[in-house]
Amino acid sequence: MNEDTIITGPLYASRKKVYPQATHGTFRRIKWFLLCATLGVYYLMPFLRWDRGPNLPDQAVLIDMPHRRFYFFFIQIWPQEVYYFTGLLIIAAMTLFMMNAVAGRVWCGYLCWQTVWTDLFYAVERWVEGDRRERMLKDKKGFTIRHAFEIGLKNFLWLMIAWWTGGAFVLYFADAPTLVKQLLTFQAPGVAYTWIAILTFTTFMFAGYMREQTCIYICPWPRIQAAMTDEWALNVSYERDRGEPRMSVKKAAAAHAKGVPAGDCIDCQQCVAVCPTGVDIRNGSQLGCIQCGLCIDACDNVMKEIGRPPRLIFYDTDINIQRRAQGLKPIYRPIRPRTLIYPIMIALVGSVMVWKLATRSDLGVNVLHDRNPLAMPMADGGVRNGYTVRLLNKQPNDRAVKLSVSGAPGLNLKIMDGATEGQATVGPDQTLELRVLVIAPPDAIPSSPSPITFTAEDVTGQAKASVSDHFFPK
Missing domain, CATH: 2.60.40.10 (Immunoglobulins)
Structure with missing residues (x-):
């Protein structure tokens, strides 16, 4: 850079509020299923019982801090066996790396707790305030009594979800029914109320207000995975050779009649409207894209309405994007060294852990x-x-x-x-x-x-x- 160069303006673009629109389709159904499954496990697991015999707790999953024990159904872990947690961390890391090798940030789009809780908060917001267009109009009009009531109701429901999220967390550290009774009668230990307050606040802020900013600016995984991925990993991609040049349906028909090329993309902006981070996937791979596939559903719905083939946006590899630009057929390599090494390491560590559990002495x-x-x-x-x-x-x-x-x-x-x-x-x-x-x-x-x-x-x-x-x- 020239020494006389002067940089003017902000280093970062000012935040624009994102109004994700509801959509339907294959990937949206997958996200709903995973949301219900993961939140169901998180909220209900502390209430499951498991009979371990006399003198032992009957909660299926329990972190017993006073006695320094971890109970998981038929497994009991003592402090001397902390290496099992090391093994679990290794397996979790390898699983995350393998998911990245197969399909990029698929973890972020479907299973990350930030995504799951934000999806739930968005659902509450749409139920109270309406979909994208209604929310944008209400914010543009400014303060009205009805809008103020809706904002108050929305925040109250968010707060209740956040409160139960914090409450469910502490239930893993004590007998759940007993602790619930103590919490309701204000007889629970002070540390329980403290952690509930901390997790209520963080859930409310991260899922309710920070939303996509958490994924873009706070979470380190987008930067890490970008350095670990390769050109064979599947990522949500726009089929540029098929979609360009963009034009309306009428203009495309006229262009075809004249023998002029016309793309399938009609520039309807639906892929941008449904994106939870406000990304335009047509501009290529970006830090804000969490690979959730909602833009695929939105685009498929539009293609169906105008009678054009689906999957103008879909999961594809960088190699195939280049091959299509050259007029070549796509090729896929799901089996390659990194997609083999990670499962082998998972199997190896898992086998050692199972063997140690099966042969350990009490x-x-x-x-x-x-x-x-x-x-x-x-x-x-x-x-x-x-x-x-x-x-x-x-x-x-x-x-x-x-x-x-x-x-x-x-x-x-x-x-x-x-x-x-x-x-x-x-x-x-x-x-x-x-x-x-x-x-x-x-x-x-x-x-x-x-x-x-x-x-x-x-x-x-x-x-x-x-x-x-x-x-x-x-």
């Missing part, structure tokens, strides 16, 4: 060797090492556990906390810390530090867990 043991001194000589010439052993019982009932040591011949184990015959009772869903001595008689003292293994076994033989450490002769 009994655990941890050992900490005394640091000072490492070994203590005894009066009879033997040597003892001290350890702190923690037994972990993941069952909802008392459990008798036998502790033993192996690895070096002649070693004896002695529990100092009153347990007899190497056996201790661990309470339901609890841990038990034991002070343990491992004694080597004079004739069994190893010549160097020796690896040993502590084994905790249920007296019924149903579960076993072990951990390794060392025995030091001096």
Whole structure:
């Protein structure tokens, strides 16, 4: 840039209010189905019950912060098993990357919570204030008593949806029916009201007023996915070679009669009117396009009315856009390295998680060797090492556990906390810390530090867990 160049005017275009118009068609039905399914799961899941037996909560999905447990139907996750959440995050990331490789920002258009709640808020707005044309006329006229009433009703309904959104979130952290009763009688913990207030405000603002600005300016995913996509990914595209030059139906008929080229696009602006972010897809791929497909439905409806083939706007690849411009047939490559790598990684991580869940024990043991001194000589010439052993019982009932040591011949184990015959009772869903001595008689003292293994076994033989450490002769 020349040093004398002077930039005048704003760096960013001022925001123009978007008035999305209602439409109908295949992609709109898909969006309605996914909206109902995802919101149904979110709002109703806390009320599902799952019988886990005595001494355990019966809520199907519960994040039990006081006891540091996560319950998901038949699965129970302890704090020591946080790696499962790591696995879930990896699977979620790989799934998002795979969706991007197949169809661009399809996540944004159908499943993102911002899209889902904004769609719901738009539906309420249309029900109260009317469709695009009515809302634009009412805003242009300015203040009227009727319009003020409609705005007040709309905001009230938005606030109720936002309030229940925040309320549903906190129900995942406590028994849902009990917490609902406490909330209604103002006996719930203060932290519950705090989080409900925070989520009510954020949902109300993001879905009600910030809307497309969240997708364009706040969310980082559009920038990330743009760097990760390739020319074979499907994206909502305008078939320019078929649509141009644009002209009305009458002018197109006259042009055809004269043998002059005329495009199928009649410049009706319906694709722009239905877009939730106000994008004109005919201008090519843009940051604001969330790939929701509503412009496809709108354009198909217009094409049907004027008797022209559908899919003037549809999901296509950059490669095919270039091929059509050259008069070549479209080709598709849904199977390519990146669409294979992501499913393989998902399957691999998922398989490891399933294997760990299937083979994990509901009994655990941890050992900490005394640091000072490492070994203590005894009066009879033997040597003892001290350890702190923690037994972990993941069952909802008392459990008798036998502790033993192996690895070096002649070693004896002695529990100092009153347990007899190497056996201790661990309470339901609890841990038990034991002070343990491992004694080597004079004739069994190893010549160097020796690896040993502590084994905790249920007296019924149903579960076993072990951990390794060392025995030091001096």
